[in-house]
Amino acid sequence: MKYQDEFRDRHVVLGLAARIREHVTGRTEPMTFMEVCGTHTMSIYQYGLRTLLPPQVRLISGPGCPVCVTPNEYLDRAVALCRLPGVIVATFGDMVRVPGSTSSLQEERARGADIRIVYSPLDAVAIAARNPERRVVFLGVGFETTAPAIGGSILAAKRQGLANYFVLAAHKTMPKPMGVLSADPDLKIDGYICPAHVSTITGPDIYRFLAEEFHIPCVITGFEPADVMQGVEMLVRQVVAGESRVETQYSRVVRPEGNRKAQEVIREVFTPCDAPWRGIGVIPGSGLRIADAYAAFDAEKAISVAVEETREHAGCLCGEILKGKVTPADCPLFGGACTPESPVGACMVSSEGTCAAAYKYGQ
Amino acid sequence: MNKDLILLGHGSGGKLSHQLLDDLIIPTLSGIPLAGQNDAAVVEHGGQRLAFTTDSYVVDPIFFPGGDIGCLAVNGTVNDLAMMGARPLFISAGLIVEEGFSRTELTEILASMRGAADAAGVRIVTGDTKVVPKGKADRIFINTSGIGAVEHDFTINGANARAGDVVIINGTIGDHGIAVMARREGLDLQAAIQSDCAALNSLVAEIIAAGGEAVHVLRDPTRGGVATTLKEIALQSDKTITLREDALPVNGAVKGVCSILGLDPLYVANEGKLLAVVAPEAAEGVLARIKGHPLGKDAAIIGHVAEGGARVQMETAVGGMRAVEMLAGEQLPRIC
Numbered sequence: 001m002k003y004q005d006e007f008r009d010r011h012v013v014l015g016l017a018a019r020i021r022e023h024v025t026g027r028t029e030p031m032t033f034m035e036v037c038g039t040h041t042m043s044i045y046q047y048g049l050r051t052l053l054p055p056q057v058r059l060i061s062g063p064g065c066p067v068c069v070t071p072n073e074y075l076d077r078a079v080a081l082c083r084l085p086g087v088i089v090a091t092f093g094d095m096v097r098v099p100g101s102t103s104s105l106q107e108e109r110a111r112g113a114d115i116r117i118v119y120s121p122l123d124a125v126a127i128a129a130r131n132p133e134r135r136v137v138f139l140g141v142g143f144e145t146t147a148p149a150i151g152g153s154i155l156a157a158k159r160q161g162l163a164n165y166f167v168l169a170a171h172k173t174m175p176k177p178m179g180v181l182s183a184d185p186d187l188k189i190d191g192y193i194c195p196a197h198v199s200t201i202t203g204p205d206i207y208r209f210l211a212e213e214f215h216i217p218c219v220i221t222g223f224e225p226a227d228v229m230q231g232v233e234m235l236v237r238q239v240v241a242g243e244s245r246v247e248t249q250y251s252r253v254v255r256p257e258g259n260r261k262a263q264e265v266i267r268e269v270f271t272p273c274d275a276p277w278r279g280i281g282v283i284p285g286s287g288l289r290i291a292d293a294y295a296a297f298d299a300e301k302a303i304s305v306a307v308e309e310t311r312e313h314a315g316c317l318c319g320e321i322l323k324g325k326v327t328p329a330d331c332p333l334f335g336g337a338c339t340p341e342s343p344v345g346a347c348m349v350s351s352e353g354t355c356a357a358a359y360k361y362g363q
Numbered sequence: 364m365n366k367d368l369i370l371l372g373h374g375s376g377g378k379l380s381h382q383l384l385d386d387l388i389i390p391t392l393s394g395i396p397l398a399g400q401n402d403a404a405v406v407e408h409g410g411q412r413l414a415f416t417t418d419s420y421v422v423d424p425i426f427f428p429g430g431d432i433g434c435l436a437v438n439g440t441v442n443d444l445a446m447m448g449a450r451p452l453f454i455s456a457g458l459i460v461e462e463g464f465s466r467t468e469l470t471e472i473l474a475s476m477r478g479a480a481d482a483a484g485v486r487i488v489t490g491d492t493k494v495v496p497k498g499k500a501d502r503i504f505i506n507t508s509g510i511g512a513v514e515h516d517f518t519i520n521g522a523n524a525r526a527g528d529v530v531i532i533n534g535t536i537g538d539h540g541i542a543v544m545a546r547r548e549g550l551d552l553q554a555a556i557q558s559d560c561a562a563l564n565s566l567v568a569e570i571i572a573a574g575g576e577a578v579h580v581l582r583d584p585t586r587g588g589v590a591t592t593l594k595e596i597a598l599q600s601d602k603t604i605t606l607r608e609d610a611l612p613v614n615g616a617v618k619g620v621c622s623i624l625g626l627d628p629l630y631v632a633n634e635g636k637l638l639a640v641v642a643p644e645a646a647e648g649v650l651a652r653i654k655g656h657p658l659g660k661d662a663a664i665i666g667h668v669a670e671g672g673a674r675v676q677m678e679t680a681v682g683g684m685r686a687v688e689m690l691a692g693e694q695l696p697r698i699c
Contacts, residue, residue, distance in 0.1 A: 004622060008681060013681035013682060017682075045685060046627075046679070046685065047680070048677075051683045051684050051685075052683050097372075106372075107370070225679075225680075226681070229681075341372065341382065359688070360691065361688075
C-alpha cells in the first residue's frame with residue numbers, strides 16, 4: 001500500500017536499529033524514553049520493536065490511551081445514561097468493554113440497553129436525525145485528535161436543528177500531564193516520543209517547555225515502525241550530545257502551525273477545564289468541557305441522572321502503569337485476575353492500552 | 364463483572380468462546396478432550412469412518428459482496444467436513460425465519476444453497492423450517508449439519524502438528540470479514556472487497572492426493588482468524604508455531620481498511636481459506652498442487668512448527684518478534 005509499506009521496510013528499520021546500537025556503544029547508563037500515545041504503544045508491541053533495541057535503551061508507556069485515562073466516574077455516568085428509557089449511547093468500540101464501578105456498557109447491552117458502536121461522531125448525529133423521539137448520547141473521549149471531530153458533530157447537530165443529540169465529554173489535552181510526569185522525582189525520563197496526530201492538530205510548540213524547563217529531549221514521531229525507530233534514534237542522538245530540543249520526525253504530516261481549522265473548532269465548541277486522569281489525579285487546565293454556548297448538547301448538563309458511587313478496583317495498578325512507574329508484568333492482577341476477556345483495569349481493555357498490548361503481543 | 368451474562372464476545376470464536384466451551388458446554392454435553400475438539404467429529408460405525416459436523420449461520424447482512432447466508436451455510440459445513448480430510452456427502456438445512464421476511468429473498472437464498480451444494484458435490488437431504496414472531500430473530504438464521512466419508516487410514520486433526528512441519532495457507536487473509544463489515548457499516552470503498560466464501564473440499568482432495576499422510580493438520584480459519592486457529596493447533600498439538608509476517612498474503616484493499624479501522628487481518632474471518640500443516644519433505648509438492656487449484660493461486664508457506672510451548676509467535680515484517688494470542692472479546696460480531 002502506498003505510503004504505508006515504505007515505512008514498514010525491514011532494511012530501513014534494521015538499519016536504524018544498527019545506528020541506535022552504534023550511538024550507545026560503550027554507554028552503560030540506560031536511557032528511558034516514554035511514549036504518550038496509545039498508537040505508539042501498539043506499534044512498538046505489534047512490530048516487536050523492543051526486541052530490536054539495545055539493552056541501554058528502554059521504552060516505557062505513559063498516559064496516552066484515551067480510554068485508559070478516563071476515570072471510573074465517567075463510565076458510571078455512561079452506564080447510568082444508557083439505562084434511561086429512550087436513550088441510545090453511541091461510542092467508539094473500545095469504551096464498550098471498559099469496566100465501571102459495578103457494570104460496563106457491554107453488560108448493559110446484554111441486558112437490553114441500546115449501545116451503538118460508530119466509527120465517526122457524525123454517524124451518531126445521523127442516528128439522532130433518524131430517531132427524533134430518542135435521545136442519542138455520544139461518548140466524547142480522546143485527545144486533541146478526536147476533539148475537533150466531536151466538536152464538528154455538535155456543530156452539525158446544531159446546523160440540522162437536532163435537539164436530541166448530546167455529547168458526554170471527557171476530552172483531555174496533551175502537554176500538561178507530560179509536565180506533571182517530568183516533575184515527578186520518582187520518574188527519570190530521558191526523552192519523550194511525542195504523539196503524532198495530536199501534534200498534527202497542535203503543532204510542535206506545545207512541547208517546548210519540556211525541552212527548555214525540564215531539559216528533556218522531545219521528538220514528534222510517526223506511528224509506523226520505521227517512524228518509531230527513527231524517532232528513537234533522534235532521541236538517542238540528543239541524549240548522547242547532551243541536548244534537549246523539540247524535533248519533528250513526522251514532518252510529512254506535522255506543520256509548525258498545526259491544523260488551524262481543527263484548532264478553531266476546538267476553541268468554538270470547548271472550554272479548557274480541570275480534568276481527572278486515572279492514576280494521576282486532577283490536572284488543572286488539562287481537559288476540555290463543552291462551552292456554555294453549546295450547553296444544550298452537553299449530556300452532563302442536559303440530562304439529569306443519578307450516578308452510583310464510584311468504586312476503584314482493589315489491587316489494580318493502572319494508575320502506576322499510566323505514569324510509567326511500573327510495567328504490566330509488575331501488576332499482581334496482570335494475566336491472572338485481569339485479562340482482555342475479563343479486564344479489571346482500563347489499561348487491559350482498550351486496544352491501545354499498555355496491558356492489553358503486553359498481554360496480546362508479549363515479547 | 365457479572366459472570367451470569369452471556370456476552371457477544373462469547374460468540375466471537377476467540378478466547379471467550381473457548382472459555383464457554385471448556386467451562387460449560389463441553390463438560391456438560393460430552394466431555395470430549397481438547398485433542399478431540401476439531402472442525403468435525405470423526406466417528407466409526409460398522410467399519411466405516413464418518414465425519415459429522417454442524418454450524419449455525421447468523422451473518423448480518425444476509426447478502427454481501429461475494430456471497431450470501433445461503434452459500435455460506437453450505438460451504439461452511441462442507442469445509443468443516445473437508446478439514447478432517449473427509450469427502451462431504453450429505454447436508455441438512457434448518458431455517459429459522461422472522462415473520463415478515465421476503466419470499467423473494469428467501470427464494471434467492473435457497474437457490475444459492477442449492478447452487479453451492481451442487482458445486483461442492485453434496486446433496487441437501489433433510490431440513491426443517493420455523494417461523495418466529497417479528498423481532499424474535501433477525502430476518503433469517505440457518506443451521507446446517509453435514510456427514511462425510513473419511514476414506515484414508517491416517518489421522519488429520521488439530522493435535523497432529525509435528526516439529527519441523529510447515530504451515531501453508533491457500534491465499535489472502537481477512538477478505539470475508541472485511542467484505543461483510545464494509546457492507547454492514549456502509550463503508551464506501553473504492554476497491555470492492557469480495558468475500559472468499561467457497562467450498563474447499565476439491566482443494567482438500569488435491570492436498571491429500573499430493574501429500575498423503577504427510578498432511579498432518581487441516582483447518583479453516585473462520586471466526587477469530589488465522590491467529591486464533593493457529594493458537595488452537597499449537598495448544599492441541601503442544602507445539603510452537605512461528606509465523607513470518609511478510610509471508611502472509613493480504614489483499615491491499617483489506618490491508619488498507621484494517622489500517623484505517625485499527626483491525627488486524629490475522630484476526631479477521633475467512634470463509635474460503637485453509638491452513639495446512641504438512642511434513643517438510645512434502646511441503647513443496649503440496650504447495651505446488653494448491654497453487655494449481657483455482658482457490659490457491661496466492662498460496663504461501665507462512666510459518667513452521669517447533670517442539671513444545673503451545674504458543675504462536677511471529678517474526679514481524681520489520682524483523683522483531685512478538686507473541687500471537689487468540690482473539691480477545693469481539694472484533695466483528697455476526698460475520699458468519
